[in-house]
Amino acid sequence: MVGDLLVEVKDLSKNFGQTKALKKVNLKFFAGEIRGLIGENGSGKSTVTSIISGMQTATSGEVYFKGKKWKPESMSEAQKHGIAMVLQEANTACGCSVAENIFAGRFEEFTKFGIVNMKKINDEAAKMLKNLGITNIKATDSLDKLTFEDRKLIEIVRCMTKDVEVCIFDETTTALSHEGRTILYKLIRQMKDEGKCVIFISHDMDEIMEQCSYLTVLRDGEIIGHLNREEMDENNAEKKIRYMMVGREIGDAYYRADFKADHLDETALEFINASFGNVKDLTFKLHKGEIIGLGGLSSCGMHEVGRAAFGIEKISKGKVLLFGKDVLNPLNAIRLGAGYISKNRDTEALIMDGTIGENIALPSLSDISKFSYISPKKERDLALAQIEPFRIKCESEKKLVSSLSGGNKQKVSFAKWTARNSDILIMDCPTRGVDIGVKQFMYSLIEKMKKEGKAILLISEEMSELIGMCDKIIIMKDFKISGELERSANLKETDIIEYMI
Ligand SMILES: Nc1ncnc2c1ncn2[C@@H]1O[C@H](COP(=O)(O)OP(=O)(O)OP(=O)(O)O)[C@@H](O)[C@H]1O
Numbered sequence: 001m002v003g004d005l006l007v008e009v010k011d012l013s014k015n016f017g018q019t020k021a022l023k024k025v026n027l028k029f030f031a032g033e034i035r036g037l038i039g040e041n042g043s044g045k046s047t048v049t050s051i052i053s054g055m056q057t058a059t060s061g062e063v064y065f066k067g068k069k070w071k072p073e074s075m076s077e078a079q080k081h082g083i084a085m086v087l088q089e090a091n092t093a094c095g096c097s098v099a100e101n102i103f104a105g106r107f108e109e110f111t112k113f114g115i116v117n118m119k120k121i122n123d124e125a126a127k128m129l130k131n132l133g134i135t136n137i138k139a140t141d142s143l144d145k146l147t148f149e150d151r152k153l154i155e156i157v158r159c160m161t162k163d164v165e166v167c168i169f170d171e172t173t174t175a176l177s178h179e180g181r182t183i184l185y186k187l188i189r190q191m192k193d194e195g196k197c198v199i200f201i202s203h204d205m206d207e208i209m210e211q212c213s214y215l216t217v218l219r220d221g222e223i224i225g226h227l228n229r230e231e232m233d234e235n236n237a238e239k240k241i242r243y244m245m246v247g248r249e250i251g252d253a254y255y256r257a258d259f260k261a262d263h264l265d266e267t268a269l270e271f272i273n274a275s276f277g278n279v280k281d282l283t284f285k286l287h288k289g290e291i292i293g294l295g296g297l298s299s300c301g302m303h304e305v306g307r308a309a310f311g312i313e314k315i316s317k318g319k320v321l322l323f324g325k326d327v328l329n330p331l332n333a334i335r336l337g338a339g340y341i342s343k344n345r346d347t348e349a350l351i352m353d354g355t356i357g358e359n360i361a362l363p364s365l366s367d368i369s370k371f372s373y374i375s376p377k378k379e380r381d382l383a384l385a386q387i388e389p390f391r392i393k394c395e396s397e398k399k400l401v402s403s404l405s406g407g408n409k410q411k412v413s414f415a416k417w418t419a420r421n422s423d424i425l426i427m428d429c430p431t432r433g434v435d436i437g438v439k440q441f442m443y444s445l446i447e448k449m450k451k452e453g454k455a456i457l458l459i460s461e462e463m464s465e466l467i468g469m470c471d472k473i474i475i476m477k478d479f480k481i482s483g484e485l486e487r488s489a490n491l492k493e494t495d496i497i498e499y500m501i
């Protein structure tokens with residue numbers, strides 16, 4: 001049973017220049033519910049929730065919170081009065097401690113006679129971390145030391161102040177590891193039981209179906225419909241939701257249809273007894289025309305392997321070779337034919353202040369320039385050739401990447417390597433935050449690349465993706481290879497889990 005009406009959105013519209021991100025949206029959110037929001041990339045999910053959380057203001061329309069008009073000046077003001085949000089983009093500050101990040105903007109609560117009581121801040125933060133079951137992070141740790149996933153956990157902790165009655169999670173799980181997801185799922189159920197309202201945005205249908213008590217579907221800035229728990233449990237629910245999202249049938253076929261593990265003879269990427277960071281003595285080969293998947297718990301070292309293959313990690317022992325040559329640094333890796341989609345999209349994969357066209361063209365500059373002069377026509381053609389198949393939702397290639405929705409940013413970080421026609425693609429969670437239609441497109445593209453003889457290293461937290469796409473799955477545990485599985489029709493997620501934990 002849901003409780004009182006907490007938030008009401010009335011005729012809310014938001015325009016960004018020509019783009020109508022929200023068109024007279026009406027929504028109600030209640031106490032004691034976990035409300036899912038689902039919709040294609042660019043459908044308006046982040047926009048509507050960021051207006052509720054005080055991050056943005058509406059062009060027209062109103063929001064009410066507990067019956068009163070709600071127009072917070074900022075996110076910290078919104079949180080003080082009961083509505084918090086974990087943004088889709090990374091939102092922590094380097095150069096500060098974990099505790100300072102948790103209490104950013106709230107130091108006055110710990111200040112007496114002009115002196116900030118840091119001990120109290122640290123103690124309070126430590127308590128909050130403990131309450132959430134986060135044991136590997138200390139309040140006094142420097143944020144710089146933390147992994148991408150752990151930083152997201154800090155953002156979650158930041159929202160857990162006692163006055164919060166509505167908490168919004170915007171695709172938070174795509175940044176989290178398996179362990180982090182378990183923590184978040186437990187937390188949202190607890191919040192629901194305490195009579196709070198959780199608004200949960202995700203593209204992961206299984207997760208939505210499992211976690212949410214009610215689901216709202218958006219398309220092109222409008223509310224298309226809602227499903228209650230009973231309707232979500234019906235047999236054809238997923239198909240129905242997909243149809244509501246995109247306005248046309250989307251088939252179930254996602255992954256490769258064949259179950260044959262094969263590759264060409266030539267080696268594209270090779271690790272020979274390589275040590276870097278915490279990873280020791282890693283040895284494996286990726287051939288042309290092969291898709292190798294890397295899986296494991298997030299802290300197993302798999303993300304570091306991707307970074308080492310692209311020359312970001314310093315190799316302390318052994319060798320990492322691309323087509324037989326040592327990888328020295330990312331620029332050298334690009335010259336040797338490699339591309340790398342970082343999981344950390346906002347700070348490692350994209351130049352936010354650059355246009356979509358510039359970002360797509362970045363790795364290909366040598367191909368489109370002559371005597372240090374970049375051909376604007378070639379740059380434009382290169383971008384347009386990617387914008388269309390990836391369905392990057394934008395007014396033009398001249399718009400800044402920072403104006404794109406999260407999933408559309410992800411498409412750009414993939415597209416810049418297809419534009420470059422890289423021979424080896426190292427992909428760390430490439431389908432992060434993209435909607436089902438685009439996911440399907442990305443998988444067919446990966447399969448096509450394999451057929452063209454390209455080599456792919458697919459690092460993924462999604463076991464179904466590893467099973468569905470890879471010729472071979474390498475599973476890592478504690479920075480070492482713990483198992484290898486060949487492509488087969490009989491492969492199950494439990495086979496992978498066995499080697500993971
Ligand atoms: N700051 C901005 N400037 C210009 N356009 C914007 C801005 N923020 C969002 N938009 C546009 O508004 C529309 C809705 O974007 P929004 O971020 O709400 O989508 P979303 O449903 O959250 O998508 P995703 O699943 O990709 O995160 C998109 O077309 C997007 O390009």
Ligand SMILES: [Mg+2]
Nearest residue numbers: 046088405406
């Ligand atoms: Mg979004």
